[in-house]
Amino acid sequence: MLSRDKMPAHIGIIMDGNGRWAKMRGLPRIEGHRKGAEKAKEIIKAAIELGIETLTLYAFSMENWQRPKNEVSMLMSLLEMYLKKELNAFIKEGIQFRAIGEIWRLPEKIQSIIREAEDKTSGNTGMTLVAALSYGGRNEIVRAVKKAIYSGMDVESITEDSFSALLDTAGLPPPDLIIRTSGERRISNFLLWQSAYSELYFTNTLWPDFSKEEFIHAISDYQSRERRFGAVPSRET
Numbered sequence: 001m002l003s004r005d006k007m008p009a010h011i012g013i014i015m016d017g018n019g020r021w022a023k024m025r026g027l028p029r030i031e032g033h034r035k036g037a038e039k040a041k042e043i044i045k046a047a048i049e050l051g052i053e054t055l056t057l058y059a060f061s062m063e064n065w066q067r068p069k070n071e072v073s074m075l076m077s078l079l080e081m082y083l084k085k086e087l088n089a090f091i092k093e094g095i096q097f098r099a100i101g102e103i104w105r106l107p108e109k110i111q112s113i114i115r116e117a118e119d120k121t122s123g124n125t126g127m128t129l130v131a132a133l134s135y136g137g138r139n140e141i142v143r144a145v146k147k148a149i150y151s152g153m154d155v156e157s158i159t160e161d162s163f164s165a166l167l168d169t170a171g172l173p174p175p176d177l178i179i180r181t182s183g184e185r186r187i188s189n190f191l192l193w194q195s196a197y198s199e200l201y202f203t204n205t206l207w208p209d210f211s212k213e214e215f216i217h218a219i220s221d222y223q224s225r226e227r228r229f230g231a232v233p234s235r236e237t
């Protein structure tokens with residue numbers, strides 16, 4: 001059972017294992033991504049039902065640009081189709097859509113769908129859905145440093161808070177929980193600055209096999225942890 005008053009405000013997910021899922025079935029990798037996109041839809045729905053305020057999905061990393069050209073272009077077509085198809089659902093569900101990462105690197109068509117999705121959902125008050133696309137944590141930090149310098153920011157005014165406001169995630173709470181599927185136990189350049197105190201949940205399940213039940217299990221695991229943010233446990237004070 002989940003405790004309503006200890007729900008993570010922000011969950012980040014590294015959706016890994018689509019390729020292996022397809023390979024195990026003798027299918028082309030893109031079939032794994034297709035299944036992965038369906039899974040993303042299911043988990044977005046579950047997050048809304050559970051009252052999660054912000055959900056960030058790592059859909060395409062900076063490093064993913066190095067994949068074979070045809071996989072990148074198929075992923076881009078999938079992304080385009082997905083966003084086009086889901087835009088009305090985002091509006092209907094009251095989702096606020098936001099993309100983080102080097103969006104300008106994406107095909108122009110996708111950039112314009114992203115802009116449309118952000119514009120049309122900016123007045124919504126439901127869950128914030130963040131798509132990390134062409135995203136890398138180090139790249140985001142470097143871009144924020146450049147913004148600080150180019151804007152002529154006074155060195156003394158640079159604080160953790162003022163710096164956070166220069167990141168792509170400005171205004172969003174840091175992730176309380178980060179889930180990574182497929183057995184890898186690393187952060188892989190995802191929300192590096194923001195994950196300083198995130199609880200991590202790793203599972204061997206491949207992303208296309210992930211389920212609402214396991215999502216709830218991950219949240220319940222999170223709720224059983226004691227978060228101290230570097231301080232002593234409250235019972236010892």
Ligand code: FPP
Binds near residue numbers: 015017018057058082
């Ligand atoms: C990792 O699996 C997954 C990706 C690189 C792409 C994720 C994209 C989607 C789920 C579709 C788009 C979704 C949204 C929400 C817009 P992998 O290929 O690294 O798997 P492997 O490690 O088994 O090879």
